[in-house]
Amino acid sequence: MSEDPTDNIHLQQLFKDAHAEHQAGRLDAATSGYRKVLELSPKHFDALQMLGLVAFQQGQINQGIGLVLQAIAVRPDQFGPYANLSKAYQMQGKLVDALGAIDRAISLKPDHALNYSNRAVLLRDMQRHEESLASSEQAIELDERMLEANFSRILALQELGRHSDALEDCDRLLTRYPDHARAHGLRGLILMSNMTDLDSAMGEKRMIVESIDSYRFSLQLDPDNPETHRNLGIALLLKGDYEEGWGHYEWRLKLPAYKAKESAFHQPLWAGDTDLKGKTILLYAEQGYGDTIQFCRYAPLVAALGARVVLQAPPALLPLLGELPNVLTIGEGLPVPECDCRCPLMSLPHRFSARLENLSSQTSYLAANTAKRDYWQRKLGTKTLPRIGLVWSGNPNHRNDHNRSMPLQGLLDAIPDGFDLFSLQKQAREEDVVNIGQNAPFRHFGDDLQDFADTAALVSLMDLVITVDTSVAHLSGALGIPTWIMLPYVPDWRWMLNRDDSPWYPSVRLFRQAATGQWPTVLTSIALELGKHPFKSSPQ
Numbered sequence: 309m310s311e312d313p314t315d316n317i318h319l320q321q322l323f324k325d326a327h328a329e330h331q332a333g334r335l336d337a338a339t340s341g342y343r344k345v346l347e348l349s350p351k352h353f354d355a356l357q358m359l360g361l362v363a364f365q366q367g368q369i370n371q372g373i374g375l376v377l378q379a380i381a382v383r384p385d386q387f388g389p390y391a392n393l394s395k396a397y398q399m400q401g402k403l404v405d406a407l408g409a410i411d412r413a414i415s416l417k418p419d420h421a422l423n424y425s426n427r428a429v430l431l432r433d434m435q436r437h438e439e440s441l442a443s444s445e446q447a448i449e450l451d452e453r454m455l456e457a458n459f460s461r462i463l464a465l466q467e468l469g470r471h472s473d474a475l476e477d478c479d480r481l482l483t484r485y486p487d488h489a490r491a492h493g494l495r496g497l498i499l500m501s502n503m504t505d506l507d508s509a510m511g512e513k514r515m516i517v518e519s520i521d522s523y524r525f526s527l528q529l530d531p532d533n534p535e536t537h538r539n540l541g542i543a544l545l546l547k548g549d550y551e552e553g554w555g556h557y558e559w560r561l562k563l564p565a566y567k568a569k570e571s572a573f574h575q576p577l578w579a580g581d582t583d584l585k586g587k588t589i590l591l592y593a594e595q596g597y598g599d600t601i602q603f604c605r606y607a608p609l610v611a612a613l614g615a616r617v618v619l620q621a622p623p624a625l626l627p628l629l630g631e632l633p634n635v636l637t638i639g640e641g642l643p644v645p646e647c648d649c650r651c652p653l654m655s656l657p658h659r660f661s662a663r664l665e666n667l668s669s670q671t672s673y674l675a676a677n678t679a680k681r682d683y684w685q686r687k688l689g690t691k692t693l694p695r696i697g698l699v700w701s702g703n704p705n706h707r708n709d710h711n712r713s714m715p716l717q718g719l720l721d722a723i724p725d726g727f728d729l730f731s732l733q734k735q736a737r738e739e740d741v742v743n744i745g746q747n748a749p750f751r752h753f754g755d756d757l758q759d760f761a762d763t764a765a766l767v768s769l770m771d772l773v774i775t776v777d778t779s780v781a782h783l784s785g786a787l788g789i790p791t792w793i794m795l796p797y798v799p800d801w802r803w804m805l806n807r808d809d810s811p812w813y814p815s816v817r818l819f820r821q822a823a824t825g826q827w828p829t830v831l832t833s834i835a836l837e838l839g840k841h842p843f844k845s846s847p848q
Contacts, residue, residue, distance in 0.1 A: 309714055319348055325356055335362050353382045357389055369396055387417035391426065403434050414448075417557070421450035421457065428460035437467040455485070459494060466498055469824065474498050489530035496522035497539060499796050500546075516547045516805070534562035546801040554658035561652070569594060570709055578649040580659035585614030587648040592620040593640070594652040597760070597779035600625055602802065602812060604655035605673045607635045618645055627761035628783075631675050667811045672788030680765035687756075688730075688769060696723065697732040697784075698750075699775035712777045712795040714827045719774070720750060722831035724838055732767060733757075734782050774834060777803070785813030790835075794830050797821040 326341025339362050345355040356379035363372030373396050379389045390413035397406035405428055414423045423449035431440035443465035447457035458481050458733035465474035478495045485491055499519035523540035527533065541557030544550075560566055578589055591607055593600040600621055611617045611634035621629055621672065623639040630637050651659065688695075698720075724730065731752035759761050762782055767773060773784040773791045777800060784791040793810075795803055795818055802816060803810060810816040819830045 351382045378388040387413040421447045425457040437464045440464040489526045492526035493536040515843040534559040542801045550663050575650040578651040588616040590647040590650040598782040601782040603653040624759045674786040676768040684765045693728045694771045696727045697730045697773045699733050699780045722835045785816045791816045797819045797824045
């Protein structure tokens with residue numbers, strides 16, 4: 309029996325109506341319309357695919373994936389569902405699955421520029437920057453007007469250290485789209501990392517000024533962009549302009565990653581303008597261990613306002629932070645006591661109007677646990693030479709780890725005889741394990757360092773700590789131990805530019821790379837300073 313053309317026309321009209329509702333943003337009405345189509349034709353390819361997209365837009369990712377897979381079962385030769393499936397897997401963090409899906413889409417439609425552009429974004433998320441660059445260039449070759457592909461190319465060049473090429477590409481893009489807010493914001497980001505071409509203090513100053521100008525122009529075009537505000541805040545803080553910088557840095561809380569964390573809390577945000585006397589406030593860590601250690605200094609200051617302070621932090625930090633006066637510490641994921649308001653730790657400098665001239669000049673604000681210090685004192689034995697604690701690498705998953713970490717052997721070679729050397733980091737990378745075993749004066753404790761309280765106790769027994777920019781740098785500074793921090797050429801904002809001290813930590817001295825990746829000059833400076841440093845070898 310032949311198909312009734314009247315039924316077919318009715319089906320087409322139902323789909324057309326549903327699609328119109330979808331395009332108008334009326335998702336519930338679109339869902340209802342697509343389902344009516346499927347009631348009449350359960351294997352209607354377009355209705356299955358579009359209903360899956362609606363589910364994605366409504367945050368129902370698993371349901372959407374199921375619908376898209378049904379569409380693929382009906383028409384496995386169509387690239388669209390695979391592209392949509394890739395996006396869904398990416399939203400779930402299943403990046404390998406997402407890559408497989410987009411590769412399948414490309415195999416079915418190899419001349420579709422958007423597929424290559426999406427693949428470039430995905431590969432960037434996977435930190436596979438060479439491949440991201442290649443995919444973005446394939447997309448541009450197919451359609452040079454595709455902005456997202458151009459942005460992906462610029463970002464890939466940036467990540468690969470080809471800063472001049474990235475800046476040239478960005479400027480070229482701006483000649484075509486002079487009023488594109490994201491392009492100006494991206495130019496600011498590139499300039500922040502482009503100091504490799506600027507070998508003087510004046511060059512660094514010019515870089516910062518141009519970067520800030522680009523961010524400001526971007527915000528004129530898109531004034532409510534949280535990422536650009538956050539980046540402008542970081543540039544201003546790096547420059548030392550804390551008065552304006554903290555306010556822009558607050559916009560980070562509007563970024564998706566932060567909003568997801570913030571959604572776990574129901575207490576109102578404390579903006580610093582309401583009286584806390586007699587109230588309970590929840591302070592909570594939002595970023596890494598080092599950030600938490602640096603800004604926990606404000607918790608007692610909040611308590612001094614008359615508040616009962618509850619500090620939520622990663623479990624590994626709790627034994628250390630438990631030494632803070634008038635602060636109740638709890639682990640992340642545990643029930644939170646009833647609180648009147650909340651504030652993330654890294655917003656406290658803004659609440660207290662932190663400026664370079666009014667940062668606390670206290671020598672230390674954390675202390676090692678006495679029992680643990682006694683334990684490590686016995687473990688180290690009698691002191692015969694000045695002790696130096698070493699940290700040469702950080703978390704390998706950190707986005708900037710390739711810039712901030714160094715091989716152990718280079719650091720050991722830079723330290724002259726006459727010192728006892730101790731590892732202050734829990735884990736050693738595979739390539740460094742051999743060097744640990746072959747250097748007899750160097751002791752590594754590994755799993756004996758159970759948490760940061762152990763590390764603090766060990767650090768407190770050192771005459772000097774030499775470290776790359778990791779959490780131990782903050783820990784040692786917070787304990788008031790003489791600390792030499794070896795910084796990459798483009799430092800984190802808190803270390804600012806063109807200074808060898810830190811207003812955050814009076815006991816810290818900074819040693820900066822003269823060019824990207826140039827640790828030898830830093831190590832030479834370390835060796836020279838160790839040769840003349842007046843250590844005191846009093847027993848501990």
